[in-house]
Amino acid sequence: MTVPSPEAGRTQGVRNDLDKTVRVEVDRAIRDVGAEEFDVVHLPGGTVNASLRAVPEGRTFLRAMQDAGKPLAAGCHAP
Numbered sequence: 001m002t003v004p005s006p007e008a009g010r011t012q013g014v015r016n017d018l019d020k021t022v023r024v025e026v027d028r029a030i031r032d033v034g035a036e037e038f039d040v041v042h043l044p045g046g047t048v049n050a051s052l053r054a055v056p057e058g059r060t061f062l063r064a065m066q067d068a069g070k071p072l073a074a075g076c077h078a079p
Contacts, residue, residue: 002027003024003026003027004032004052005029005030005052006052006054006055006058009025010025011023011024030057030058033061034061034064035061039070039071040070041065042075043062043074045076
């Protein structure tokens with residue numbers, strides 16, 4: 001499993017939209033990944049954790065996955 005994020009380092013986990021939980025290590029910045037490297041994407045939901053889908057590089061990556069016919073698993077507010 002690879003954890004991409006808008007920025008390298010760590011990303012904040014959240015439960016019930018407001019309760020901060022663990023910080024997760026980011027494997028790579030989203031600008032450094034390509035759809036050809038992945039078989040599927042799981043995009044977490046929630047109303048306040050929109051980091052990947054809120055940045056242009058994230059949307060470009062998700063569109064490339066969709067254009068390649070690869071599955072996107074999106075929960076809750078993710079779409």
